[in-house]
Amino acid sequence: MRTIDIPLGDRSYPVRIGEGLLADPAAWAPHVGQAPILIVTNETVAPLYLPAVLGALKGHDVDTFTMADGEAEKNWDNWRALIGRLADRHAPRDTTLVALGGGVVGDLCGFAAATWMRGIRFIQAPTTLLAQVDASVGGKTAINIPQGKNLVGAFHQPAAVIADTATLRTLPPREYRAGLAEVLKYGAICDAGFIDWIEANIDALRAMEPDALAEIVERSVRYKAEVVGADEREQGVRAILNFGHTFGHALETHTGYQRYLHGEAVAIGMVVAATLSESRGLLAPGLARRLADIQSALGLPVTVPADIDAPDLLQHMKLDKKNLAGRRRLVLLSAPGKAIVDEDSADADILAALNACRAEDPAA
Numbered sequence: 434m435r436t437i438d439i440p441l442g443d444r445s446y447p448v449r450i451g452e453g454l455l456a457d458p459a460a461w462a463p464h465v466g467q468a469p470i471l472i473v474t475n476e477t478v479a480p481l482y483l484p485a486v487l488g489a490l491k492g493h494d495v496d497t498f499t500m501a502d503g504e505a506e507k508n509w510d511n512w513r514a515l516i517g518r519l520a521d522r523h524a525p526r527d528t529t530l531v532a533l534g535g536g537v538v539g540d541l542c543g544f545a546a547a548t549w550m551r552g553i554r555f556i557q558a559p560t561t562l563l564a565q566v567d568a569s570v571g572g573k574t575a576i577n578i579p580q581g582k583n584l585v586g587a588f589h590q591p592a593a594v595i596a597d598t599a600t601l602r603t604l605p606p607r608e609y610r611a612g613l614a615e616v617l618k619y620g621a622i623c624d625a626g627f628i629d630w631i632e633a634n635i636d637a638l639r640a641m642e643p644d645a646l647a648e649i650v651e652r653s654v655r656y657k658a659e660v661v662g663a664d665e666r667e668q669g670v671r672a673i674l675n676f677g678h679t680f681g682h683a684l685e686t687h688t689g690y691q692r693y694l695h696g697e698a699v700a701i702g703m704v705v706a707a708t709l710s711e712s713r714g715l716l717a718p719g720l721a722r723r724l725a726d727i728q729s730a731l732g733l734p735v736t737v738p739a740d741i742d743a744p745d746l747l748q749h750m751k752l753d754k755k756n757l758a759g760r761r762r763l764v765l766l767s768a769p770g771k772a773i774v775d776e777d778s779a780d781a782d783i784l785a786a787l788n789a790c791r792a793e794d795p796a797a
């Protein structure tokens with residue numbers, strides 16, 4: 434078992450990473466006392482992993498709340514139902530919630546933990562790659578409302594993260610690949626050496642070799658811990674985690690969240706952001722091509738599709754909630770492994786970068 438500490442003063446917590454941790458009582462024991470536990474999961478993950486967790490927590494007072502699957506479930510109704518369950522059971526303040534599932538379960542469970550009695554303990558047990566390398570660490574919790582995604586939420590750090598890398602093997606392959614985009618993002622913004630490592634281990638990553646999985650989760654969590662440790666509430670440097678996301682969100686919004694998984698849109702967005710960094714003269718030429726080659730080898734998309742117009746994407750970017758005081762903020766690169774926040778890219782620069790990243794093959 435690998436352990437990484439997230440250094441946030443009295444809100445610090447460990448992230449435990451390894452194969453088979455969900456079924457291991459020793460992985461849970463330091464984080465659960467004798468108080469009641471409520472496991473929050475969904476109907477896809479429950480049959481796969483709930484029995485193992487219940488086995489590891491044998492002897493504890495455990496209840497389960499199972500949601501339907503899907504991003505649309507990260508909503509008021511499920512938050513209300515979960516809070517209702519806590520209220521009906523007179524759940525005491527020392528109750529521990531456990532989020533067993535991907536980022537959707539983690540965000541909703543975390544938000545319920547943040548809001549019940551002004552905040553109770555919760556443990557993240559992420560079962561997707563995206564949740565293990567990103568969503569479970571950092572304390573952002575949220576639900577979606579009809580007006581937009583993640584508009585209602587709170588910062589609330591978990592008491593521990595238990596990331597069982599064996600769970601990644603049952604993921605739909607597309608979900609796994611989408612998570613790899615976020616992994617590569619850490620290389621692009623934090624550590625050029627990690628880009629080299631990913632490039633050298635593409636076959637191991639495609640084969641989901643246990644050591645390769647543990648390595649990418651550990652390194653990604655370390656990078657995220659560094660950034661979050663320096664800026665817990667996203668007042669500054671934490672913004673660099675949005676590399677590729679402004680373009681990615683524009684693609685997701687434009688296609689009604691139907692065509693791309695988040696990580697796939699981010700993958701395209703990273704190539705566009707690196708291309709813009711190069712054309713603005715901020716970054717030496719070559720990295721955009723290299724990121725695109727790595728992503729292609731990992732089975733991720735890399736081009737802006739021929740049927741989407743660049744001005745439409747630009748329009749979506751103007752509404753991005755990360756813009757401040759009307760200024761458009763983009764995360765660009767000044768070197769491999771080094772991100773900068775930019776407010777000076779003109780519309781024409783952005784349009785040119787989007788068009789430079791068009792699929793050469795119109796069918797792509």
Ligand SMILES: NC(=O)c1ccc[n+]([C@@H]2O[C@H](COP(=O)([O-])OP(=O)(O)OC[C@H]3O[C@@H](n4cnc5c(N)ncnc54)[C@H](O)[C@@H]3O)[C@@H](O)[C@H]2O)c1
Nearest residue numbers: 477502535536537538560561563564567568573600603604
């Ligand atoms: N809080 C944060 O910092 C943060 C960061 C990034 C993303 N997010 C949020 O995370 C969500 C996306 O998370 P996600 O990509 O994990 O999606 P998800 O939670 O929808 O999971 C993807 C799919 O995989 C299934 N699944 C989960 N684990 C599985 C397993 N081991 N085997 C088989 N199937 C499994 C799920 O049921 C779902 O169908 C979004 O709502 C996003 O806003 C939050």
